[in-house]
Amino acid sequence: MNRFRVLLACLVFGALLISACSSPQTAAPAAEEPAAAAAPAAQEAAPAATTDGETPRNRTMIVADMSGYGPPEMWSPYNLGGTHQQGVTLFHEPLVFADMLDGHQYPWLATSWEYNADATELVYHLRDGVTWSDGEAFNADDVAYTFNTLRDLGNEVRLGGIYETYIKEAAVVDDLTVKITFSSPAPRFHDEVVVAKGDSATFIVPQHIWEGQDWAEYTAFNDGAGPVTTSPWRYSFADDTRRIIDRVKSCDEWWACRTGFAPLPEIERFVQIFIGDQQAQATALIRNEIDQTHDLRVDLIEKILQDNPEATTWTGREGPYGMVSWWPTALHLSNTDKHFGKSEVRWAINRYIDRDKLIDFAFAGNGQKSVWPFPPFKGLQASIDGLADLEAKYEPGKFDPADGDARLTAAGYTKNSDGIWADADGDTIKCYIASLPHFSDLGPVLVEMLKQGGIDTTFSQPPDVGAILSSGDYTCGLFGHNGAMSGNIYRTLRLYTTGDPGNWFQYSNPEFDAIVDELAGAADEATVRELEYAAMDIWLRDLPDVNLAQFYNRTANNQTYWTNWPSTATDPYMNGIHMHTGFPYTMMQLKATNAP
Amino acid sequence: MTFDYLWKRIFQFVLIAFLAATINFFFPRMSGQDPIRQKLIQLQSQGVNVSSEEVAGLIETYNAKFGLDQPLWRQYLNYLGNMARLDFGVSISNYPATVSSIMARAIPWTVGLLLTATLISFTLGTIVGALLAWGKAPLWVRTIFPALFTFSAVPFYLMGIVLLYVFAFQWPIFPLFGGFSTQRIPTMSWGFAVDVLHHAILPAFSIVLAQIGFWALGMRSMMVTVQGEDYMLQAEAKGLKDSRIFYRYAMRNAILPQITGLALSLGTTISGAILVEIVFSYPGVGSILLQAVRGFDWYVIQGIVFLVILSVAFTMLIIDLIYPLLDPRIHYRTE
Numbered sequence: 025m026n027r028f029r030v031l032l033a034c035l036v037f038g039a040l041l042i043s044a045c046s047s048p049q050t051a052a053p054a055a056e057e058p059a060a061a062a063a064p065a066a067q068e069a070a071p072a073a074t075t076d077g078e079t080p081r082n083r084t085m086i087v088a089d090m091s092g093y094g095p096p097e098m099w100s101p102y103n104l105g106g107t108h109q110q111g112v113t114l115f116h117e118p119l120v121f122a123d124m125l126d127g128h129q130y131p132w133l134a135t136s137w138e139y140n141a142d143a144t145e146l147v148y149h150l151r152d153g154v155t156w157s158d159g160e161a162f163n164a165d166d167v168a169y170t171f172n173t174l175r176d177l178g179n180e181v182r183l184g185g186i187y188e189t190y191i192k193e194a195a196v197v198d199d200l201t202v203k204i205t206f207s208s209p210a211p212r213f214h215d216e217v218v219v220a221k222g223d224s225a226t227f228i229v230p231q232h233i234w235e236g237q238d239w240a241e242y243t244a245f246n247d248g249a250g251p252v253t254t255s256p257w258r259y260s261f262a263d264d265t266r267r268i269i270d271r272v273k274s275c276d277e278w279w280a281c282r283t284g285f286a287p288l289p290e291i292e293r294f295v296q297i298f299i300g301d302q303q304a305q306a307t308a309l310i311r312n313e314i315d316q317t318h319d320l321r322v323d324l325i326e327k328i329l330q331d332n333p334e335a336t337t338w339t340g341r342e343g344p345y346g347m348v349s350w351w352p353t354a355l356h357l358s359n360t361d362k363h364f365g366k367s368e369v370r371w372a373i374n375r376y377i378d379r380d381k382l383i384d385f386a387f388a389g390n391g392q393k394s395v396w397p398f399p400p401f402k403g404l405q406a407s408i409d410g411l412a413d414l415e416a417k418y419e420p421g422k423f424d425p426a427d428g429d430a431r432l433t434a435a436g437y438t439k440n441s442d443g444i445w446a447d448a449d450g451d452t453i454k455c456y457i458a459s460l461p462h463f464s465d466l467g468p469v470l471v472e473m474l475k476q477g478g479i480d481t482t483f484s485q486p487p488d489v490g491a492i493l494s495s496g497d498y499t500c501g502l503f504g505h506n507g508a509m510s511g512n513i514y515r516t517l518r519l520y521t522t523g524d525p526g527n528w529f530q531y532s533n534p535e536f537d538a539i540v541d542e543l544a545g546a547a548d549e550a551t552v553r554e555l556e557y558a559a560m561d562i563w564l565r566d567l568p569d570v571n572l573a574q575f576y577n578r579t580a581n582n583q584t585y586w587t588n589w590p591s592t593a594t595d596p597y598m599n600g601i602h603m604h605t606g607f608p609y610t611m612m613q614l615k616a617t618n619a620p
Numbered sequence: 621m622t623f624d625y626l627w628k629r630i631f632q633f634v635l636i637a638f639l640a641a642t643i644n645f646f647f648p649r650m651s652g653q654d655p656i657r658q659k660l661i662q663l664q665s666q667g668v669n670v671s672s673e674e675v676a677g678l679i680e681t682y683n684a685k686f687g688l689d690q691p692l693w694r695q696y697l698n699y700l701g702n703m704a705r706l707d708f709g710v711s712i713s714n715y716p717a718t719v720s721s722i723m724a725r726a727i728p729w730t731v732g733l734l735l736t737a738t739l740i741s742f743t744l745g746t747i748v749g750a751l752l753a754w755g756k757a758p759l760w761v762r763t764i765f766p767a768l769f770t771f772s773a774v775p776f777y778l779m780g781i782v783l784l785y786v787f788a789f790q791w792p793i794f795p796l797f798g799g800f801s802t803q804r805i806p807t808m809s810w811g812f813a814v815d816v817l818h819h820a821i822l823p824a825f826s827i828v829l830a831q832i833g834f835w836a837l838g839m840r841s842m843m844v845t846v847q848g849e850d851y852m853l854q855a856e857a858k859g860l861k862d863s864r865i866f867y868r869y870a871m872r873n874a875i876l877p878q879i880t881g882l883a884l885s886l887g888t889t890i891s892g893a894i895l896v897e898i899v900f901s902y903p904g905v906g907s908i909l910l911q912a913v914r915g916f917d918w919y920v921i922q923g924i925v926f927l928v929i930l931s932v933a934f935t936m937l938i939i940d941l942i943y944p945l946l947d948p949r950i951h952y953r954t955e
Binding site: 078079081084086091092094095096097098103104105178179180182185188240241243260261263264265266268293295298299300301304307308311313314487488490491494525526 | 651653654657658659661675676677678680681682685711712713714715716717721722725726784789792796797798799802803804805806898899901902903907908911913914916
């Protein structure tokens, strides 16, 4: 029995020791107030350290992701396995930042830019005084080298294909001027390829480091030193579950602060961490363990707002709690299916869907319906306005089951004894929806609506949903739309052209293809609007897929340690989602609270 | 033990490795998926804006780079050559990272967690199982421990969710996620070691609780069988001490099937406890395997599965070789 007591005492002591030793991780930061909110000169002071030498919590930005990260040595956006979403974007200051929602642009490494009249040339004027982290000057050579190398490599590297398609030559005019000549008019190249917004950007690289490297293989890890960058961020640590990136210690180490263009960010350490469970992310934010979640369900966002008075969202503490993303949700219909190959059937499906109810049930009313295959961004507003007549003519968002019934009847369908629509051979219309997990809230409601319309519908979330939909071997699918974000809707229309790899609908219409081909090179605004109208007239007549709702990025943001989050309730200066390429701009605007 | 026997066992080991490698090659390919296309789709679904223009070209380029455009028999021969050199190739999802480097980072976490948890549950379960079948065991042992048997019917991950809810959500004494604290950068220090231990307690406990009943039930059954043997009666008749009879006569004979079971368990620890790692957002091979399966990353799947099969086969080989040391009745001699 004595042995048992000794063992018990050891266990209790061990537990106490573990608790005691781990407490510095959550302990209050040192009482000394960091001066991050002050002028750049004052920021040169070393950050207040915790007892274990780590950056204090109130100078650390912690954001959470739903999936783990790639290998820690991968810091190039151009590797096939690379992505800007895992901290990489912090090391590539763009020529221009832009808010994907309103299209507002913030010149950064470039001060200005201009197209020639027929959009075959684009000139960038670069900012003076910019240097790389190793002291080398940033200049037009780096920019021209990046564009020309991407053109030469093309599909050898991720993101390279579009440069191969459009760029003829990027030439250095002088140290601070680059002229890009296109192989055909490219009026949207700046907006859609170069600026950092949403999930795209041209990631400029230092020529003196990258030249001679194999871009497909080079990871920019540099034996643990991390990427050479113009930004104030330096690699500290990475593994499969996190990325830790630290800010430079002094103003002199970053060109923007040194030249007075921008103060050092108040964030001293950026941590991106994997928390695979949505509820765990919500709990972590409620407990102030993280500052921004990944996309969460509406009910969890509401729970966070209820339990943490410092929590906020893109729309403040009121719904819909998020921002419209560039990825509108659509019910994909395989146009090669026996039934969905007929536009009457596709239109009938459209008429059976009550989008208002869909949003009420799936998102508790916190959503926005969608009838177009592109997002309602300000940068696309001119295109959307030009389609007003067509929307009135076709009424794509109208819920009208009677019209759906009439269309199916006219197409030779009748309801069988089970109330399911069937063709003359007795073959029923089957809509077996394959979906990404993102739409687990939307799917079941949609199934019920279509069943009420008399369509045999099921819902599943197969792990290879992307492969299923891209193969065309499906009936129905729930997925988002890639495509246009600003300028005009060409990139979205391209997805519906015959043989395009993004044409998962297997839609084919030569007349439509010809209009889109013409639109590709159109630079004149009036011509662009005219071609858009003609293409969308065909699109609406045929209705290759059924658009349902806008996709929302709903993250919860924590104001306990960081304020001035972009928000429609205060100042929506940038879409402040940490996965997006505009997030480094947001990080520079956030203010520390000095909360313990 | 004869050399004949040794060679025969080593030949079996090599044969198993060859068959495993072959099956490992063909199974992922039977899915009919194009892993490069899947990678690009995965990027698109994560919101990464890979344009349509790029998709077709990238697929063609990287299929050639990975040799996926070659005839299947040539791919198979290349693959066998690489496996023989333990060269698992390059990950498709994480190109250009090698599979070996990906596994090398994850294996210490998985082995550290699962090896410790398995050994703890094996030791506790075996002792408890033996005591429960031993008529002279203390009353508290016979009263308290049978309750643990019910846990053997509960899967690891479910146990993990319950523990997480109780000890991290409701009563926050253990962390919610991760292998170590959010802001910490790993160092060779006592503080970091304690931090890792603190984060490993709940995942390990969920495995121990779920496994302990399994080991205890197996051991109890064997102990009951052993206790009727003549040598046990003889030991008692000789007036040997209870502890000597328990450890040297009963447990030593009853434990042999447990050892075989342990060898199999240890062999599979390398594959990780996928769901436990996911529930606790814990780094390890299980999480990597899951991501590889989702992304049709054939090379990572092949690497992990092959390593698991090798480790199981190898531990079985070792157990076979050391069995005579555990049980003197077993000997490998040609009669």
